[in-house]
Amino acid sequence: MPKYLVNCNAYQPSFQFPLCFSYEDVVEKDDISRTVKEVVEEVNIFKYIDFSQNNAHGYDAIQMFEAVILAFAINGYASLRDLEKLCKYDIRFKFIMNGSTPSHMAFERFIKDKLAMPIEDIFVDINKYIEAHDVIDTEVLYIDGTKFEANANKMTFVWMKATKKFREKRWIKVMDRLSAFNKYCSKNNLNIRFSIVREINFDYLFEVVSVIEQLM
Template identity: 60%
Template sequence: MRFVYEDSIPDDAISRTVKEVIETINPLKYFDLSHRNSHGYDSVNMLQCVLLAFGYVSLRKLASLCRYDIRFQFIMDGQTPSHMAFHRFIHDDLKMPIEEIFYDLNRYFEKNDTIDADILYIDSTKFEDNANKMTFVWMKATKKFREKRWIRIMDRLESLNRYCKKEELPYRFSILKEFSFEYLAEITDTLDRIMRSKHIEEQHGRGHAFTLEQTKESVKGRYPRTIQFYHNEHCEGCPLRSQCTRSKHRRTLQRTDKLAEMQIEIRENLMTETRQELLKQRSIQAEGIFGQIKQDQEYDRLWRRKKTMVKLELLLVSIGHNLRKYHTHKMQKQKTNQKSHS
């Protein structure tokens, strides 16, 4: 007796939405099956499984889901492809670039859902790289810098202890050998109390003026720009030089007038209420999506390596997120229609 998966999946399951979307957009144009024999897995079902996994799982995990998850069993009709079968499908059978599939699905969502495509919100986020096991590129440099910085902090605390003793203040700071974020926060709070008790205000001086040294035309990057180089002539003999710069000669800085003008223009553009509302919506729309992907779906580390494979993975994650959002809106509309008819 053959098990019927159709009867085991509820009507509001996301696997039904995935089948509906993929079968509507004519997925056969995505595949190159010239090298396949007649005994291979159905490519449409394989694509649906890959998209249903939202890109958040490895190929081995995807193969396991086809064995034990009823949603994937429903799509594959009980078949259990191996992780190598999914690997061959992604690398050999998908002849159309993943970007084209992404665009086709987005056009389907715009046609069948209420989406405002007039405004584009742009944001960025960071994902952990899939580096070799037990390696971290900047680990040694980070530890070395932290240790040196901690020694300098403890030296300052010793000077502060002498100051508190001289002024008869009831504060003494312990000199620790190991780095501690909690202790740094405690030091900051204590210093704030000392400054308030002594009526000490924070002062931000302008320092010495910089002198224009030279102007260069730079063609590096995407756009050419004019860079102005300034230097400070008052570094020689300055008692704060070691805290201001590590240069052997003098303090320098760079300035690009075009970039400064653009920053001023951006600040002026954001002064209107309409554009402030757009900025507010950007934080909701763009940053909220990254929160859902990284926190809710626990996807904060890449599974694949190389630029092309990372691009493939991130586009699969984006397609999966859009499918999930479309499914949620679709279920909400159905519930609204049912309430209006009842």
Template identity: 40%
Template sequence: ITERMNIGKYVDLSSRRLHGHDAMKLLRCILLGFADDGYISTRKLERKTRTDIRYRFLTGNESIGHSSFQRFMQNDLLHPVEDIFYELNDMIHHDDRIDIAADILTIDGSKFEANANKNTFVWKKSTKRYYMNAWKQFINLIGRLNAYFRKNGLDVFYSKIREPNPAYMLEIADRIEKYMESSEIKMVSGKGNKKSTIQKMYEEMKSLCIRMYKYMMHFDILQDRNSFSKTDPDATFMHMKWDYYNHTNIFKPGYNVQFGISGGFIRNILITSDGNDLPTLIPFLQKYKDRYGKYPSIAVCDA
């Protein structure tokens, strides 16, 4: 397969002298590793080239260090391994191993747990509730600030209607800080030091600003999803078929992986964060068309 590929399309051959290893050997080991394990680390690739007879055959009985694989993938591999997967499929197609006339694509998928802690979830409904509570606290704080400045004879008024975005809140905090400097009100901390009313409101404003910024970041990550994991923001919490914690159907962070099979060969793969299979059909078939230039004549799916 690799001898029939246009290797220059995938590998930058200009800096080969700097690494000391043949590009084809490195590429073949990486392809075999991904085909064998699905995902393989550079450390494991190094061990394989020392102990596995298949890798020894590909390298010409040579051991290759993990740093060589790392440099090759980072600096010289021009396209992701997935692109090579589709070129491989084209070769299989041209070899008539798949019945092109029938062109039946069978689609099915499953949910796979992400490598993320299950206790690091962020829920959209909860974030909305926390955001609204923080907004109410901000309105209350603005009312107290306006009352404080009015009491001290200052013509300062801040709007309660304006949405409390972090830039607006930091602007208010900076103005409070300048007022404290001009009025010679010192910032105090520690036991035995009583904070002034304006310092308490200043610190509350800073704390609210951090909270609002955090919630806005969560909304930006969530987009149309209902949840995500802090240790893997792309993962969504889904119901899994098997739970190794207490054998109940609880939520765990994961991905919805859809496969398209034709003639016994994997023809297309789509990894999504959508817990429902229904919205994945159109993007799955669109990806198939983008890769192969046409839709399958028949697509077989479950409910």
């Protein structure tokens, strides 16, 4: 053995990483996920989730509700597989779900069995709740059109994208109903026919409502 190896001890340096951390410490204080949790804690959750059936599929129903609302608030829509991926890889959803990772089938069962109304209607309801409890200044709008700021910085929502998508989808549904109404009028020899407008026009919608009210 060479002299320079005599009385030498092999030493392997190591660095200890923490084995666990709290998602509470990672998510920023003004993040939208915190806002969603705050709103869900204040609304009447029994209006949106059916707790009469005890089959929770192994996951917390309120957490899953918060995850669905968060996905809708951020993107305006999220597929079941998107929800599954978000819970696995997005720290905001890990925070909402406290580390749980429901599969897309679990979300499908939750939406089908537990939600008391369509998610679009829940979205409208929560918007109304926010407007009623925190005055939202719509003049405070980011340049990229993604974020509204509430007074006192209490309610911060990345809500613009979701609102726009929801409004477009709802307008299509309104025009479909109007088309069905035109067919009804034609079938019953009523001399009324409305134009089917592609661009969102609320003034036109008010005119339609006024004519229908007079007819009724």
